[in-house]
Amino acid sequence: MASGSGVERERKLSRERRKEVDKKDPSLGKSSGRERVLPKKTPEKECASHEKEPLGEHALSEEEPEKERVSPKKTPEKETVPQEKELERVHASPEKEPEKQNVLAEKEHVSTEEELEKEHVMPEKKPTSSDSASTLDAKKLNLLPAVKYLLKELDLEHVDLDNLPQMVEAESYSYPDVTETSEKPLDSPAEASGEKTEQSTENVSGGSGRSVPTLKESHSVGASLERYDQIREDKGVKKTDEPEKPLVVCTLKQPLNVETNIGNLDQNTSPGSRLSGHQVTGTEGASLVDEAWDRLQKSFVYFRGKPVGTLAAIDPSAEPLNYNQVFVRDFVPSGLACLMKNPPEPEIVKNFLLQTLHLQGCQKKIDNYTLGEGVMPASFKVLHDPKTQKETLVADFGGSAIGRVAPVDSVFWWIILLRSYTKCTGDNSFSELPQVQGGMKSILKLCLCDGFNNFPTLLCADGCCMVDRSMGINGYPIEIQSLFYFALRCARQMLKPEHGGKEFFKRIDARITALSFHVQTYYWLDITQLNNIYRYKTEEYSHTAVNKFNIIPDSIPEWLFDFMPLRGGYFMGNVSPGRMDFRWFLAGNCIAILSSLATSKQATAIMDLVEERWEQLIGEVPLKVVYPALEGHYWELVTGCDPKNTPWSYHNGGSWPVLLWLLTAACIKIGRPQIAKRAIDLVEQRLSKDGWPEYYDGKTGRYVGKQARKFQTWSIAGYLVAKMMIENESNLLVISHEEEKKTNKLRHTRSASCFF
Numbered sequence: 033m034a035s036g037s038g039v040e041r042e043r044k045l046s047r048e049r050r051k052e053v054d055k056k057d058p059s060l061g062k063s064s065g066r067e068r069v070l071p072k073k074t075p076e077k078e079c080a081s082h083e084k085e086p087l088g089e090h091a092l093s094e095e096e097p098e099k100e101r102v103s104p105k106k107t108p109e110k111e112t113v114p115q116e117k118e119l120e121r122v123h124a125s126p127e128k129e130p131e132k133q134n135v136l137a138e139k140e141h142v143s144t145e146e147e148l149e150k151e152h153v154m155p156e157k158k159p160t161s162s163d164s165a166s167t168l169d170a171k172k173l174n175l176l177p178a179v180k181y182l183l184k185e186l187d188l189e190h191v192d193l194d195n196l197p198q199m200v201e202a203e204s205y206s207y208p209d210v211t212e213t214s215e216k217p218l219d220s221p222a223e224a225s226g227e228k229t230e231q232s233t234e235n236v237s238g239g240s241g242r243s244v245p246t247l248k249e250s251h252s253v254g255a256s257l258e259r260y261d262q263i264r265e266d267k268g269v270k271k272t273d274e275p276e277k278p279l280v281v282c283t284l285k286q287p288l289n290v291e292t293n294i295g296n297l298d299q300n301t302s303p304g305s306r307l308s309g310h311q312v313t314g315t316e317g318a319s320l321v322d323e324a325w326d327r328l329q330k331s332f333v334y335f336r337g338k339p340v341g342t343l344a345a346i347d348p349s350a351e352p353l354n355y356n357q358v359f360v361r362d363f364v365p366s367g368l369a370c371l372m373k374n375p376p377e378p379e380i381v382k383n384f385l386l387q388t389l390h391l392q393g394c395q396k397k398i399d400n401y402t403l404g405e406g407v408m409p410a411s412f413k414v415l416h417d418p419k420t421q422k423e424t425l426v427a428d429f430g431g432s433a434i435g436r437v438a439p440v441d442s443v444f445w446w447i448i449l450l451r452s453y454t455k456c457t458g459d460n461s462f463s464e465l466p467q468v469q470g471g472m473k474s475i476l477k478l479c480l481c482d483g484f485n486n487f488p489t490l491l492c493a494d495g496c497c498m499v500d501r502s503m504g505i506n507g508y509p510i511e512i513q514s515l516f517y518f519a520l521r522c523a524r525q526m527l528k529p530e531h532g533g534k535e536f537f538k539r540i541d542a543r544i545t546a547l548s549f550h551v552q553t554y555y556w557l558d559i560t561q562l563n564n565i566y567r568y569k570t571e572e573y574s575h576t577a578v579n580k581f582n583i584i585p586d587s588i589p590e591w592l593f594d595f596m597p598l599r600g601g602y603f604m605g606n607v608s609p610g611r612m613d614f615r616w617f618l619a620g621n622c623i624a625i626l627s628s629l630a631t632s633k634q635a636t637a638i639m640d641l642v643e644e645r646w647e648q649l650i651g652e653v654p655l656k657v658v659y660p661a662l663e664g665h666y667w668e669l670v671t672g673c674d675p676k677n678t679p680w681s682y683h684n685g686g687s688w689p690v691l692l693w694l695l696t697a698a699c700i701k702i703g704r705p706q707i708a709k710r711a712i713d714l715v716e717q718r719l720s721k722d723g724w725p726e727y728y729d730g731k732t733g734r735y736v737g738k739q740a741r742k743f744q745t746w747s748i749a750g751y752l753v754a755k756m757m758i759e760n761e762s763n764l765l766v767i768s769h770e771e772e773k774k775t776n777k778l779r780h781t782r783s784a785s786c787f788f
Contacts, residue, residue: 320720321755324748327724328366331745332380333358335414336423339380340387342366342749344411345726345741354432355741357411360388360442361498365693365749367449371456372756372763381453382462388412388446389471391427398431398438406474408442435495435502440512443475444519451522452766463526472523473536479516480539488546489513498619499657499683504670507608510555510620514603517547518627521769548629551603554581557614558601558637562592565612581609589614591660595648600641601634605658616641616649616659622694625701627769635702642695642707651732653687653718654711655695661685676739680731687733688726689715690750696757700764708758715751724748 331342341358363384370377391412396403409427416423430438450472454463462468485491490513494506497515505511524540527533566588568579592614603621606613621638624630630638642649649656661679662670671677677684692715696708719725726744727737757763 320716321752323720324724324752327743328369328745328748328752331366331748333414335383335387335425338383340383340414340425341380341412342745344746345744347742347744350741354411354428357413357428358384359411360408360439361410361445362746364445364449365690365746365753368452368693368767369749369752369756371452371766372753372760376456378453378457378459381449385446385450385453385468387425389467391425392471392474394427396429398429398436403429403438404478406443406471406476406478407438408446408475410439410442433495433500435500437493437495437500439496439500440490440492441497441515443478444512444515447472447475447519447522447526448515448767451526454526456766464528469528469531469533472527473532475519476523476536476540479519480536480543488543488550490516501674501677501683502671503658503677503683504613504662505606507606507611507613509606510551510603510617511623512620513547513551513555514620514623514627514629517544517551517629518623518769520544520547521627551624551629552631552634554607555603556601556634557596557604559596559598561601562588562596581607581612583610583612587612595645595660597641597644599637600644601637602641603630603634603638616656618649618655618657618691619694622691622698625698626694626767632702635698639699639702639704639707647732650711650714651687651730651734652714653728653733654689654714655687655691656733657683657686657688657691657727659685681729681737682727682739685731686737687728687730688747689719689724689728690744690746693750693753693757696754697764697767700757700761701768705758705761708754712751712754712758715754719747719751 327346328342331346332339333341333343341363343356344359344362345355347355367381367384370380388408391409392406396407407429409429410433412425412427414423415426430436433439450463450468454460479490483491487508489508492506492509492512494502494504497505497509497511499505499509499511520540520543524537524544527536527540529537564578565583566585568583568585570579570582570584572579572582602616603624604612605615605617605620621630625635625638649659661667661681661684662677663679667673667677667679667684671684674684676682679685692708692711695711696705699705699708722736723742724744724747725736725742726740726747728740729735729737753763
């Protein structure tokens with residue numbers, strides 16, 4: 033009986049406790065406007081405090097419309113724990129009961145604004161693999177009224193809600209996961225409300241290397257929620273003393289959108305930044321590079337299905353003349369561009385070397401005179417016979433040129449390009465082929481033969497190189513001497529000792545030593561040497577003579593005294609007995625730097641001169657092939673009144689964009705690429721707009737040449753080579769030579785009378 037009475041008392045106390053709990057919190061199980069929404073739980077994992085109590089059912093029967101919000105879906109335990117603690121905190125605060133009951137009395141259901149506010153502070157929740165289809169449907173129904181209201185407030189009612197699963201995250205809605213943010217104040221309610229806005233693409237991470245794409249139309253729900261509090265304040269929904277919230281610009285780890293995938297916005301809003309074939313930055317220079325490659329490839333010449341060279345120019349507005357041929361010197365920058373390209377395209381260079389080598393072995397006759405065995409053609413063209421359907425190569429060795437002069441520079445450029453090919457591809461077996469070795473030996477026999485010269489320099493006729501018309505360079509022009517030295521060093525590396533190769537080694541070494549000493553000593557001109565020449569005595573005899581070439585001081589031109597700066601120097605255009613050509617020739621000086629014919633001090637002084645005399649040597653469009661121009665009576669005597677070589681035009685002081693690659697290579701080699709960058713910037717402003725002309729006229733190169741061909745191939749290729757070297761300085765190794773150590777040691781044996 034005692035036992036039964038004890039059981040009865042326990043039951044009575046249990047009923048009293050339940051009634052007391054009901055009186056204290058009749059709304060248990062439903063959310064008030066200030067409470068967090070509890071996530072749904074499965075029956076077996078309900079909180080311990082409600083495990084066997086019917087209070088939840090009692091509350092639901094009184095507030096049936098809140099049923100789904102009272103029992104949200106299951107969330108991971110790490111999300112449930114803080115919410116359970118919050119519930120315990122609410123139950124442990126009886127003094128707040130009247131306030132909660134008053135809130136429920138004022139409004140039976142939580143307002144949409146309060147619901148959004150509540151959703152806004154929910155902890156971020158990621159979807160899990162355990163979510164079922166029914167759970168996802170419940171989630172969408174839970175958020176659908178809030179999203180509709182939000183879209184209406186933001187004037188985004190046109191948004192297609194069929195895509196809602198793409199923008200709603202599992203369990204609850206929260207901010208998108210962000211890695212980088214950048215803040216700026218809201219400028220206007222229109223901007224805050226998600227209307228069409230434009231933002232420039234900028235790096236918001238402060239140097240992380242990632243960029244936020246330009247937003248043409250802001251439909252991001254995540255960004256809209258970021259602005260929500262500010263919108264409510266603007267509309268008078270809620271007024272506080274809090275400072276205005278900034279707009280948070282986010283870079284999403286995972287795209288969160290309604291209509292536009294943010295991951296693809298860059299290609300939608302930046303069409304100029306993606307051009308075929310190249311990774312570009314959207315700048316004018318980048319689009320210019322793509323245009324240059326396209327035009328270069330269109331100039332390719334094919335022989336029996338294989339590319340063998342590039343046309344000199346493709347100008348539909350002018351008569352072709354010989355511009356529809358492949359010139360050996362013109363192809364060099366085109367070949368280098370193909371070798372420096374990423375990835376390289378060496379096939380055209382290899383085919384060019386083989387075909388010109390084949391033409392070298394052809395019979396070379398001008399009138400009744402046969403040229404030397406090693407002479408390379410100035411140009412060649414492909415002839416197609418429609419009857420036999422056969423193609424043949426026809427070469428020009430100077431007999432069809434204006435000056436009727438054999439091209440001396442072609443043989444040297446061929447050897448230099450051969451070395452660049454082997455260095456770029458690593459295909460040493462090509463240079464070791466018997467026919468290739470034989471071609472080099474034929475050239476060396478032609479250049480190293482014994483003659484009547486007292487000097488190691490090569491004696492040439494006028495018009496034998498790039499300056500291929502009468503311009504007074506006959507004798508020992510600096511361009512030929514620099515190319516000669518360059519080719520000797522390249523051949524020394526590629527020749528094999530077999531079959532007479534050792535004999536050539538001795539002759540090459542002796543010529544390199546003598547040639548470098550001669551040019552470095554007698555061709556060099558700076559302020560000190562100019563003053564020495566100005567004070568020369570004439571009619572000196574014996575080995576003690578200082579004025580070894582018997583130069584008359586009165587032959588120094590007046591322009592030189594003003595042109596020569598205190599800092600800088602250069603190699604003169606020509607030196608021979610009784611004559612010094614004091615003109616500046618850019619090609620000869622830059623090639624001297626590339627081949628290391630110039631010492632390091634001389635190379636630095638040459639670049640100093642370029643900087644000091646920028647307006648004269650570079651001008652508005654780079655670069656002067658020669659400075660200054662021949663004018664007046666002297667022009668009449670030297671050029672024979674050549675109408676193409678009028679003062680400051682063509683080879684007589686014209687500006688040639690092709691020389692840009694030589695200047696760039698020289699600048700990079702001596703560690704001063706900023707000079708080349710400045711010149712490249714000037715070229716990029718004009719070349720494409722002017723139709724890639726062959727040359728420019730005027731003292732500063734302001735005007736397109738009066739007879740300049742448009743779409744000149746080596747103007748295009750020269751720009752490409754310069755651009756690739758300035759962007760990747762390791763490309764310089766394809767063409768450059770380091771200073772010859774052996775030659776440096778031998779220079780110390782010179783007598784004091786040889787120094788200027």
